[in-house]
Amino acid sequence: MTNKFSRHILSAAVTTILLGLGSVAQAAEDTIKIALAGPTTGPVAQYGDMQMMGAKMAVEQINAKGGVNGKKLEAVVMDDACEPKQAVAVANQIVNQKIKFVIGHLCSGSTQPASKLYEDEGIFMITPAATNPAITQQKYKMVFRTIGTDDQQGPTAGKYIAGTVKPKKLAVIHDKQQYGEGIAKEVDKTVKAAGITPVLFEGINKGQTDFSALITKMKKDGVDFVYYGGYHPELGLLLRQSREQGFDAKYMGPEGVGNKDISAIAGPASEGLLVTLPADFSADPANADLVKAFKAKNEDPTGPFVMPAYAGVQIIADAIKATKTEDAVKIADYVRKNSFQTPIGKVAFKDNGDLKEFEFVIFNWHADATKTPVK
Amino acid sequence: MSGFSFLEFIQQIINGLTLGSIYALIAIGYTMVYGIIGMINFAHGEIYMIGAYVGLMVITGLGLFGVHSITAILLVTLAISILVTGSYGWTVERLAYRPLRGSPRLVPLISAIGVSIFLQNYVQIGQGARDVSMQPVLTGGWRFGPADGFQVYVSYMQVLIAVITVAFMGGLTLFIGRSRMGRACRACSEDRGMANLLGIDTDRVIALTFVLGAALAAVAGVLVSMYYGLVNPFIGFIAGLKAFTAAVLGGIGSIPGAMLGGIVLGLAESFASAYLQTEYKDVVAFSLLILVLLVRPTGLLGRPDVEKV
Numbered sequence: 001m002t003n004k005f006s007r008h009i010l011s012a013a014v015t016t017i018l019l020g021l022g023s024v025a026q027a028a029e030d031t032i033k034i035a036l037a038g039p040t041t042g043p044v045a046q047y048g049d050m051q052m053m054g055a056k057m058a059v060e061q062i063n064a065k066g067g068v069n070g071k072k073l074e075a076v077v078m079d080d081a082c083e084p085k086q087a088v089a090v091a092n093q094i095v096n097q098k099i100k101f102v103i104g105h106l107c108s109g110s111t112q113p114a115s116k117l118y119e120d121e122g123i124f125m126i127t128p129a130a131t132n133p134a135i136t137q138q139k140y141k142m143v144f145r146t147i148g149t150d151d152q153q154g155p156t157a158g159k160y161i162a163g164t165v166k167p168k169k170l171a172v173i174h175d176k177q178q179y180g181e182g183i184a185k186e187v188d189k190t191v192k193a194a195g196i197t198p199v200l201f202e203g204i205n206k207g208q209t210d211f212s213a214l215i216t217k218m219k220k221d222g223v224d225f226v227y228y229g230g231y232h233p234e235l236g237l238l239l240r241q242s243r244e245q246g247f248d249a250k251y252m253g254p255e256g257v258g259n260k261d262i263s264a265i266a267g268p269a270s271e272g273l274l275v276t277l278p279a280d281f282s283a284d285p286a287n288a289d290l291v292k293a294f295k296a297k298n299e300d301p302t303g304p305f306v307m308p309a310y311a312g313v314q315i316i317a318d319a320i321k322a323t324k325t326e327d328a329v330k331i332a333d334y335v336r337k338n339s340f341q342t343p344i345g346k347v348a349f350k351d352n353g354d355l356k357e358f359e360f361v362i363f364n365w366h367a368d369a370t371k372t373p374v375k
Numbered sequence: 376m377s378g379f380s381f382l383e384f385i386q387q388i389i390n391g392l393t394l395g396s397i398y399a400l401i402a403i404g405y406t407m408v409y410g411i412i413g414m415i416n417f418a419h420g421e422i423y424m425i426g427a428y429v430g431l432m433v434i435t436g437l438g439l440f441g442v443h444s445i446t447a448i449l450l451v452t453l454a455i456s457i458l459v460t461g462s463y464g465w466t467v468e469r470l471a472y473r474p475l476r477g478s479p480r481l482v483p484l485i486s487a488i489g490v491s492i493f494l495q496n497y498v499q500i501g502q503g504a505r506d507v508s509m510q511p512v513l514t515g516g517w518r519f520g521p522a523d524g525f526q527v528y529v530s531y532m533q534v535l536i537a538v539i540t541v542a543f544m545g546g547l548t549l550f551i552g553r554s555r556m557g558r559a560c561r562a563c564s565e566d567r568g569m570a571n572l573l574g575i576d577t578d579r580v581i582a583l584t585f586v587l588g589a590a591l592a593a594v595a596g597v598l599v600s601m602y603y604g605l606v607n608p609f610i611g612f613i614a615g616l617k618a619f620t621a622a623v624l625g626g627i628g629s630i631p632g633a634m635l636g637g638i639v640l641g642l643a644e645s646f647a648s649a650y651l652q653t654e655y656k657d658v659v660a661f662s663l664l665i666l667v668l669l670v671r672p673t674g675l676l677g678r679p680d681v682e683k684v
Contacts, residue, residue: 041504212390213648220383265508
């Protein structure tokens with residue numbers, strides 16, 4: 001009797017599980033999932049916030065207008081902590097969950113390995129932040145970005161240094177990461193072409209806290225301008241310790257340092273830092289309503305990756321609408337051939353997935369974490 | 376580059392000594408535990424990280440209460456951080472080492488690594504994984520040298536770090552050398568079984584060792600948060616690795632060795648940055664370690680009879 005009874009229970013359980021699976025599968029088809037892959041923890045999580053904030057706003061606003069082809073978008077946040085290894089794990093998760101669209105990753109170092117999986121698995125990826133040129137040099141079909149590249153950003157900085165600053169002795173420092181070293185090399189190349197040879201080109205360690213020896217060396221060599229390729233935690237300490245040692249060279253960095261935290265770390269030493277950033281899209285009158293929507297949620301739309309992330313989601317939504325398919329490969333094709341009106345302006349893509357046009361602007365950073373355009 | 380400058384050389388020595396003092400303070404925690412139970416406490420880097428967090432919180436808190444006297448800030452912060460961090464040290468010993476006292480040596484090693492991972496994630500969940508920063512409390516310093524040329528700069532903070540390091544190390548040496556408890560420590564380090572037979576409560580001595588090591592790590596943590604002003608849950612790993620290297624370099628198990636090892640490591644990094652390339656500072660530091668161990672397998676001041684894990 002017990003045997004028979006347990007068999008009943010078993011079959012009931014199996015049925016429940018099967019039914020359960022069925023309903024899960026059905027639920028998945030009701031929404032179009034978009035993975036937001038980037039750091040929500042770790043030392044550069046601030047940038048991840050900008051990306052998530054922009055992308056989520058786009059998802060919300062598109063859903064409020066009725067979604068895409070009758071379906072709602074669903075954002076799935078995945079944390080890669082800006083670690084290449086974790087980024088691959090995240091990419092595998094995305095593959096396993098059969099998500100077809102990705103906004104991310106944020107750091108170039110984690111975007112590069114993840115992009116290979118997306119290409120192989122036919123997943124459509126737009127990064128709103130990774131600027132290393134190598135990412136689109138792989139000639140992938142599925143990989144796009146709504147931000148400029150370091151071979152645009154580096155020359156912008158390099159030309160400004162060589163043409164306007166004209167330092168007597170220039171030092172170029174980087175953090176030996178794909179992003180930081182990549183952009184430092186671009187700057188190095190540009191200033192050399194203009195006839196300025198840096199007196200020093202060196203790498204520091206990610207996570208290093210003591211820069212006193214390096215600062216002493218630059219001070220002795222009479223360096224009066226420093227370009228730093230990397231992120232804000234290291235530059236913050238570098239600025240602070242430079243001021244402490246009485247080394248008063250001017251510093252400049254890429255968009256990876258343009259973050260409120262640089263002022264929290266460096267305090268008054270962050271005054272006068274030069275930063276290349278995407279133009280401040282939130283100042284564009286065309287985006288006034290969007291900026292209001294962010295402010296209503298008490299969010300800050302001025303971060304460099306907020307609008308590019310918003311644009312990424314919008315491009316996906318527009319492409320799905322226009323092609324009436326969720327086939328990521330067809331969508332990649334469509335995106336490559338058409339142009340889109342987004343908060344970062346009218347965008348169109350080159351064959352390799354880069355934007356046809358993108359402008360970096362040089363800003364003067366202030367100790368109270370605000371910025372004003374130079375010129 | 377533009378030649379050798381004596382003043383720059385002096386400045387690099389000062390830079391190296393400051394860095395080395397911090398390494399030395401952390402290194403003592405490794406060396407003391409090794410000297411007494413012959414095992415490496417892999418959770419020590421995390422203990423230091425907790426010390427730095429407590430230091431940063433207390434200093435920020437005191438600032439909110441309007442305490443600005445540097446002596447008061449220093450004393451209160453050191454006291455609270457030593458207390459909190461010391462109890463973490465005690466807990467690590469109680470949970471990860473004491474229950475495994477009789478087991479093979481690898482077992483407590485693994486449990487210590489477990490504690491290290493636990494503490495890192497625990498702080499990450501409690502405090503967030505981001506950098507926490509603070510503006511310097513003590514600024515300013517002395518400048519020496521020609522007004523128009525290269526000036527040697529010694530900040531008050533660097534002097535403070537050196538003074539506090541020397542004071543705590545002197546205190547520790549006196550404690551180990553003169554006090555009853557210190558004698559018990561030395562007895563345990565010589566022969567734990569025999570010390571036990573003679574009526575020394577070895578469990579208590581071992582617990583004390585962990586607490587003392589943690590207290591010095593707390594001092595290092597407070598100094599680091601005052602000097603650099605940037606703390607995150609991951610700083611323990613690199614600092615722990617460097618301090619462990621310093622302890623091995625000086626001769627693990629030897630307290631003066633840990634001090635010397637820390638200073639040598641700090642100077643090596645500083646000079647490598649100054650006269651080679653900054654990229655090479657770790658290469659130089661670890662090559663030095665390998666060289667020293669090739670010539671003197673027990674480290675600079677290690678006793679030849681110490682057995683290795």
